[in-house]
Amino acid sequence: MATYTLTNAVPLSPSLSKSWHRDIGRVVEQALVPHCSKKDHLYLLAGAIPSRARVKGKLSVPETLWLAACCDDPEGWSLGIVKTTNDDSSFADLTVRELEKELLVGVHLFKGSCGEDNQSQEKTRAILQAVSQIRSGEQVRASDSQDATERGLVRRVAGIIAAPFIKLLELLIYVFVELVKFVFYFLWLVIKRVCGTVLDGVCNLWNGVVSYLKNITMVLISIPYDVGRVIVNIFMGFLQIVEDVASLTYRILRIPVGFVLHLAAFPYHSICAIPSVLKDMANGIGGTFSLVIDATATILHGFCYLAGHIVKRF
Template sequence: MTPSFQKRWYMNLHSLMDRALTPQCGGGDELYILTGAVPSDLRVRGRVSVPEFVWLAACCAVPGGGWAMGFVQHPRDAEVIEDVMVKELEKLLPYNPQLFQNNCGETEQDTEKMKKILEVVNQVQEEERMVQSKGSARGTRSALLPPEPAGERSSLLGKLLGFIATPLIKLCQLIYCLAIGVLKYVVYFLWFVTKQVIHGIESSLYRLGSATISYFLTIGEELASIPWKVLKVVVRITRAILRILCCLLKVVCRVLGIPVRVLVDVATFPVYTIGAVPIVCRDIAVGLGGIISLLFDTAFGTMGGLFQAIFTVCKWIGYKMTFDNPGEL
């Protein structure tokens, strides 16, 4: 495929899509396009196959207004775009493939839209022929016109312009050198700052990575030591259980080593204790009665002694009064 034919086919594809196919298919939402080329037996340098023709198949699957068409263009007659039905295009292709399912609704195709598409295709071909004819006419006209002679320049004007332009050029060169120098140092400074920032970021990332690795190593060590710690705990629990069993065994042995009399006394101790409760209660009651009797005796004795003392005092007072007044008697 020559570059000119390839370019023309590319332009034709865009023209067909933009002006003919898409407008007649509801904006192109349900438009399906297949393109390709059929190789021929002619090869360039025995390697690249020259296409026999290029083709395009279009299917518009709009319900109630769909259509399907095919277009073929040959390199030997690049100005003509042939329109064919999809079935005919399938017969032209190798192995007769089926391009669209159910031939894109062949029984419900809108012929009016197909006619409009063909009209636009013919219009595109006419415009292309007119453009090519105008281009060839311009090329012929430019080839027939003679070249214009170049005018001579004045040496004095050239010197004057050179005298005026030289300082400006030097000044521009100086400004350019200064700008380049400043820009260079700015770039160096930015590069230095960038290196420092990158170095700081690298060191931070390195420290972060080291801390992360240390953290995970510590966690790994702790996780690895968990079975050993569990084993140690199990051993300690086992030792404690064995000690408890030993203590129980010692207690049993000592209990079995106590004389039978002591065991009988220990067993009969609650019976004797319960039997002694009434006696103890009786003794407590007798003791309480004695205490109450003693209190009564003490009270009555105290009152009797008090009355005796009062009687004695009164008797003594009466006797003394009788002794002091004997004449009255």
């Protein structure tokens, strides 16, 4: 039943396991639990009906999955749900007694069939209606899933067909963007060069104007200074002329007086110089004789010294 040889779980494919647990979870949460007033009196049994197919001759492959539910309270109910493994969209409801007939002979899932004879028909119909709604929703989702799969296939085919055109469009867009960037870059360079030239011209013009104004200002400031210096030079020149005239006049007037004085003083200086001249002559003559005497004495002394030295040698 729920346990097979060499495994403690029902062997299911991933998709079937996912859909089974999803469907049973929704049935329990949306149909079974809300209609059982005593939640702790809701009993669930799950299992599988094996098929004749086996894996390696040992592991049975399930043919049908089933769920049995029993709500043991005064308004109790019981329900069975089966799902075939070869059809993910199959989802059927039946009574517990009908489910027991599908299983091995003599199998009883719940004691007394969970009071099936005294069950609330109203609760049972409500549960079956909820299960039917869940089953309808699953079918719609399965159809939507199939449609989505088909649409996905169409999209993939369309994507494969449109890929070259998309690449070409991307290339054209890239080329267009690069051209736009190049145009803007070229315009930016032109504007930069023009603005640079204009700014250089403005700067040069400004520097020229400033230099011109500076020179004019310096010239205007230097005019009073130059005028004053010219006036001072003229006055100093006039004083120099006056000084030169006075000096020349003094020298002209001074020449005759000096000449007369020198001429008058010549005899006096000449007479006064005679004693000095005679004295100098006497001193010269005396010095000459003294020099002759000294030279003679020196020669004689030398001869005497030489003669004495010769005598001593012999």
